[in-house]
Amino acid sequence: MVEKSGRPAYLQIVDELSKQIRAGSLAPGTALPSIAQLCQRFDVSASVVKAAISVLRTQGLVVGQQGKGVFVSETPAVPAEPQSSGEADEILEQLAQMRQGLKDLGDRLAALESAVFPGRK
Known part of the structure; x- marks a missing residue:
């Protein structure tokens, strides 16, 4: 669940998911939970989850495959x-x-x- 801290909810989701990716909890090639599952987990709307996934894509942490889902990148972005x-x-x-x-x-x-x-x- 996102906190009412003043930080946008989608960025809180980005923080949480990127932390899991970097820690290895979400290994390369692993599918992210569905948008519906992430909505339920973080208690937010689908548009908030989609915004978070868009940021993760921009950061190079995840890739989308049409009709299959969103997956952790095999080659994470190099800082x-x-x-x-x-x-x-x-x-x-x-x-x-x-x-x-x-x-x-x-x-x-x-x-x-x-x-x-x-x-x-």
């Missing part, structure tokens, strides 16, 4: 390799430049608004 510190530094520098550019645009917009609408804050 992205960590970036080198040089790449990370370059990305951080680009972000800093973007932030400064946005600040400059905000300042220019404020100046323009005060010129067009004098006396208005």
